[in-house]
Amino acid sequence: PLYLPNVQEIRDTKPLKVFFMGSTYTVHHNKEALRTVIAEIAPKMFAKDPDGFRFYILGKKLPAEFNAYMKDNVEYVGFQDTKVYLKAMDIGLIPSLFGAGMQQKIFEPLTLGIPQLTSKRGIADYPFVEEESVMYGANVDDFVSKLTKMKDINLRRTLSANSKKIAERIFSNEAIDGVVKEALAFVLK
Numbered sequence: 001p002l003y004l005p006n007v008q009e010i011r012d013t014k015p016l017k018v019f020f021m022g023s024t025y026t027v028h029h030n031k032e033a034l035r036t037v038i039a040e041i042a043p044k045m046f047a048k049d050p051d052g053f054r055f056y057i058l059g060k061k062l063p064a065e066f067n068a069y070m071k072d073n074v075e076y077v078g079f080q081d082t083k084v085y086l087k088a089m090d091i092g093l094i095p096s097l098f099g100a101g102m103q104q105k106i107f108e109p110l111t112l113g114i115p116q117l118t119s120k121r122g123i124a125d126y127p128f129v130e131e132e133s134v135m136y137g138a139n140v141d142d143f144v145s146k147l148t149k150m151k152d153i154n155l156r157r158t159l160s161a162n163s164k165k166i167a168e169r170i171f172s173n174e175a176i177d178g179v180v181k182e183a184l185a186f187v188l189k
Contacts (some may be wrong), residue, residue, distance in 0.1 A: 001033060001173045008164075010157045015051055015073070016090040019148070021058035021082070021105050031063065033095045038043065038069040039124055040140045041093070045147060046073045053147065057081070089142065091115050091186035095143065097123025110134065111171055113164040115156040117146050131155070133162035183188065 011060065020037045022030030034057065042055045050073070056074045069077050077085070086092075092109035096119040106122045110133075117135040128134040135150060139145035150156055 001106060001171060001176065003111040004164075004168055004172060005120070006112045006159055008087065010153060010154045011090060012161050013090065015093075016151065017050065017056060017088060018053050018091045018093050019056045019058060019086065019089045020093050020095075023105070024060040025063055026061050029097060033060075033097050034066065034102060034140065036092060036095050036097065036140065036143075037075050040073045041143050042069070042097075043052055043072070044140065044144045045081060048144065048148070052151065055093070058085070069124070070169070081110075086112055089114060091117060091147070091155065093143070093147065094118045095137065107167075107171070108162040111167040113160040113167075115150060115159040116163065117143060117150065128163060131159075132161065133159060133166050135159065153177040 003045045013169070020034060022034060025031045025034055037055065040059065042053075045053045045055075053073060055074045057070075057074065058078065058080050060079050062076050062078075066076075080086075085173050086109060091116045094109070094116065096103060096106060103124075106116070106118050107126075109116050110128065117137055119138070120130075120136045123134065123136075130136050135136050135146045150159075
């Protein structure tokens with residue numbers, strides 16, 4: 001609910017600012033998703049469109065082995081206040097290859113209204129729909145293709161508006177209170 005008041009400006013800029021975030025890269029699934037972004041997706045995007053996209057990596061404890069990838073179109077910015085820093089971003093790129101949990105790194109940007117490209121598995125059963133409120137990638141080439149498609153500002157505006165509406169419906173204080181009340185009623189029966 002804290003992120004819902006945000007209004008994300010969808011800009012027609014070049015390069016488009018794409019971010020990936022993981023809380024810390026000592027967590028295996030964050031490290032592997034990061035590797036996919038900076039060692040596979042970003043270089044392919046640079047070869048395809050050198051001036052079209054710039055990738056920003058947020059999070060703590062970047063392993064030294066990844067420093068070699070911080071070149072061309074990739075920059076490590078470390079830990080940031082996401083409510084502030086992400087306002088300047090255009091696209092969230094959050095592959096969810098494996099792992100468990102709520103995947104805050106996926107839902108926080110959707111709640112902020114940032115157009116997002118992620119893995120379908122990371123959304124679980126939440127009602128975010130491909131090309132209406134989110135974009136889904138299944139492999140590296142799919143992520144590259146979908147990022148290219150997201151150059152369309154009208155698509156990004158649609159994704160932003162629709163993800164925001166869904167997030168307001170399912171993550172508002174009222175929605176969360178309703179879930180808690182329903183759970184309590186069930187337990188107290």
